[in-house]
Amino acid sequence: MLLALVTVPLYLHRIGDARYGVLAVVWLLLGYFGSFDLGLSRAAANRIARLGKASAEEREQVFWTAFLLNAGLGIVTGVLLFLVGGEVFKLWFKMSTALHVEATVALPWIAAAVPIATVTAALTGTLEGLQRFPTVNAIQSLGTALFQVAPLATAFWISPELQFVIPAAVIARILTTLPLLAAARSALPLTGPPRLHWWRVRELFAYGSWIAVTNVVGPILDVFDRFLIGIVLGAVPVAYYVVPMQLVNRAQIVPGAMSRALFPYLSAIEAAHSKRVAIESVTTLAAVTTPVTILGLLLIWPFLQVWVGNGFSRHAAPVAEILLLGMWINGLAYVPFALLQAQGRPDIVAKFHLMELVPFVVLLWLGLQRFGIVAAAVVWTLRVSADTALLFRAAHLGAKIVKRLVPAAVLVAATGLCAQMLPHAFEAARAYLGAPLLLLSCVWSVATSTHLRGFLLRTLCRLNALQGE
Helix, strand or coil, X not given: CHHHHHHHHHHHHHHHHHHHHHHHHHHHHHHHHHCCCCCHHHHHHHHHHHHCCCCHHHHHHHHHHHHHHHHHHHHHHHHHHHHHHHHHHHHHCCCCHHHHHHHHHCHHHHHHHHHHHHHHHHHHHHHHHCCCHHHHHHHHHHHHHHHHHHHHHHHHHCCCCHHHHHHHHHHHHHHHHHHHHHHHHHHCCCCCCCCCCHHHHHHHHHHHHHHHHHHHHHHHHHHHHHHHHHHHCCHHHHHHHHXXXXXXXXXXXXXHHHHHHHHHHHHHCCHHHHHHHHHHHHHHHHHHHHHHHHHHHHHHHHXXXXXXXXXXXXXXXXXXXXXXXXXXXXXXXXXXXXXXXXCCCHHHHHHHHHHHHHHHHHHHHHHHHHHCHHHHHHHXXXXXXXXXXXXXXXXXXXXXXXXXXXXXXXXXXXXXXXXXXXXXXXXXXXXXXXXXXXXXXXXXXHHHCHHHHHHHHHHHHHXXXXXXX
């Protein structure tokens, strides 16, 4: 996240808004096609977590089956992307002829990145199923840093053209996959040769089939707004929208981390206990994210001015404020999402995504035609709000948790209203109105979450001990 704060302005300066918009679309394509693993990585994580203290041979069977299937699916999908990618860029996105040529030349590298992504998903799912989070986080953090820095260095030292920038990013991804494979080999451990176990194939697909629906439809819901902006408005508005969306996605680091840690744990424990854990998790998550969201709403406009410049921030800041509201709501949904999948009900999540797809696309199209990228932010926020409500209801957490969250929701909504009604020119008024709301959110968080209170008390005790020394 810290690297993104440094590298995004440098990318915009070096390669320009239009080329950065195309690059963002390329990453979205990779992310979408890379999720075509038919739910096998999530299924492997669930199955390995449930195996518990079973023999290493059983876990190895699950791993190799998921790994080989993911590799095969990635190769097939990569070939498909190579065959259709040029036409996708040509017909769907408004870009100059020069940019189209650059993207087309880089297409083999884009296609090669797909099997790398699916294999990486299998390796990550295996390690998370074994709850080896320090290992996964260390490798992925280094890999993400390399993924951000290598293309930027290429743009400065070799050429800003996409046929040079994209291969640098793909090579960075490969260098991340190798240590993940070594870590999985050590953690399982792997002793036999790679081999498909057909009864494991049936087992993984029985769980993963609905995960596959989520993996196909979910990314559409998550990234189709950026595709449609490129189709309707062109590459430059994509950049205005992608930059605040990237900030919002980075802000999901806490919900994402909690969901990843919860999934294998909830997969291995009884249903009654898992509900109690989920309720505690949502409460703690809200206590952490509410003050952060309110602070973000108050500071996002001046931050963007300093970060990417006044002209860019004028387009991006209103979008960012709306997306921050959706981020707070969507962050809470990570817990019931993990709970339902861990309990063997991934079908519920997938059915909700299917229900949301058509209304989301229609509203997005209509909104972009009339109101531009701000409408895309509003539609995205409405969609994640509906999704959150459905997930809480399906996980039977709604009635138990909603009363606890009402004060936080009121504070976040009031701050969002303040941000929208008082633009950057009224910065002093924002501060006077926002400071009490931020203070109230901090008081609510400490009063609500016993875990947060315990963490703060332990931190204060350590600080006092250090001062005593």
